[in-house]
Amino acid sequence: MTSKKDFVKFDQVDKSYDGKVLVVKDLQLDIAEGEFITMLGPSGSGKTTCLMMLAGFETPTNGEIYLDGKAISSIPPHKRGIGMVFQNYALFPHMTVYENLAFPLRVRKIPKDEADKKIDKALSMVSLQGFAARMPGQLSGGQQQRVAVARSLVFDPQLVLMDEPLGALDKNLRESMQYEIKHIHESIGVTVVYVTHDQSEALTMSNRIAVFNDGKVQQLSSPDELYEKPVNSFVAEFIGENNTFGGEVSDISGGKCKVKLGNAEILANPISVKGKGERTTVSLRPERALINPSTKMDNLHKGKIEEVIYHGDHTRLRINLLGNPEFILKVPNSSSNLDIKLGNEINIGWNSDDARALDPK
């Protein structure tokens, strides 16, 4: 299967609502065919605006959006053939589930028997056979959500947009729906553009994630790379948990740099620092730091346990380390032999590779 690399293409797209503030700034984004891409960011970061421009409900102030090689800015929404799942489902409350699903097929004048087959298929895809005659008001939140997904797929669009579709569901339902949507995507190979502000949702579902902040894509990469290798301190801070040290680069050589924090010095991986004297924020994932490491690690410092929080499968320690009183450490609860007590001094070690020296906050 040859899939197009730039099935959807945002080309230098700007968007402003009031002529004063740019909500989306110079957006450059290519989405490959069959990809599941997530736009992730805090509210007001411009991710939903991008989705609305793609759907056709907003027009770009500048730049152009291409769908399958065609510029679409001047095509009205109903001619774009893009499926969409809305935040609050947007099921038509006066129609049955069947009629909801038949709506996109009827406007396309698809004959009834063929439409019925498609509706059956779509309903079985979201395992809601037998619900066709119900009204949306008679369904639970999760079922309504699944109807909305089925409706967005029933007319076989090549592209489906999802705007925080799971936002209104409770945690357990949200998780099972995440897998369900992911499996549907895998089985039919449709391109999905998914918008969320929930990072764990983004990490579990996507092929690639575009992290939005301040109208710009901060980083576009696969979930693991995004987590392991954030390119700036916003992404490091936004995705997952993060320990930070603010300091100044005192030496940089051989793929490593020394960062001076007050009166101590740590070794770090220079990502966005170029030379001596630059301010930097060093980011380290909590699970990358170990207590009393058995193997040799090039950073080893003493810290004092300030707080112990029990979390069931693991215990979190808040440690005052090198002048940072908010240093978080995760200890799996199997290792009970460690000397974890409030006020104890412990040795903490980590590899300089995992400590990423990023832009200062």
Added chain:
Amino acid sequence: MSSETKQILTTDGIPLEVSLKKAERKNKIKAFLLVAPLLFFLIITYVFPIGDMLFRSVDDKMVTQMLPKTFKAMENWDGQDLPDEEVFAAFHEDFIKLVEDKREGKLSTQLNYTKNGFKSIIKKLRRASKKFEEGNYKEQIMSVHKRWADVEYWRAIQRRAPEFTGQKYLKGMDMYVNEEGKIVSVEEDRRIHRVLWLRTLEIAFFVTVFCFLMAYPIAHLLATLPMKYSNLLMICVLLPFWTSLLVRTASWMILLQQQGIVNDFFVGIGLVADDNRPEMMYNKTGSYVAMTQILLPFMVLPLYSVMKTISPSLMRAGKSLGGTPFIAFWKVYFPLTIPGIGAGCLLVFILAIGYYITPALVGGASGTLISNQIAFHMKSTLDWSFASAMGLMLLSGVLVIYWLYNKIVGIDNIKLG
């Protein structure tokens, strides 16, 4: 043991059910006391007047009580030829009593409603009766005036015998019970009420249609505009609502009269000639224009309250699924506004059907409605029972519409705000 488990006791030994009732009774009494003022108010100002109106519209006791002996004697009369002496004697006896009480004038008015010509012959009878000799009243009464010898007039008296009558309702439909006791329509050129009923329905219907056509876009705009603009627009919609009805109607008179602002404007732009200004007032046009404007808020508000609850994402969903803006509107948005449309139309129609001041002021002769006729009978002819009958006919008309609406759309579907 089993008897103990059947009845659950509270800690102080009272059966649970009893103590629950006791606890709830207080709340029930409180709740009742809270609504009691309104309940009594409703009974006094609503149930009682309507009941009285219903009674008045069919009440025909007056004549029955004025001529008790006559009607008793008439029970044996077949109504074919002139009644016997017995009836005349009874009538004379009743009449003398009325004359003593000075109530014979009322009798003449009442009988005159039934058949024209009673007024003068009763006056004559009063004067002649002073010189009547005892016995043979038939001859004596018949000699007063030739109409007393006409069997038609005696039949007319007999028709007033029942205590209750539906003739006012027939009159409201331009019908009456003729001499043979059949229900027939009055002559073509005397039918005024049917025309009025039809005109009332027509004007109410078209005012509803006009209100709907104008209110729908306004309500949609109100529901979709950002708050600061929609508030302003809402005030514009409500401003006439807060102005006195009379002031608004009067301002329409200023606008619509032949030398008025609208006509001046038409002449100014050359639409009509100065010596040929159209009449826009004292006819149906006046009623249409003024009533539509005055009733518009009653359509806007229910529509607005329904449209406010329709999520804009529904229209977007309709479009993203491939519906053109028109299909999205027609298949998705419009059906969801039906509760508001129903409420607004019902409200406007019911208000319009009983509208009074505006048509009275700007309607002229061809723009008055049935309510104006009711007022006319209340104030001018003082035929209150006829006014009551027409009022009840209007009320039952409204109830029929309400019932039809409930059958077609369902009343629980309605949303007033």
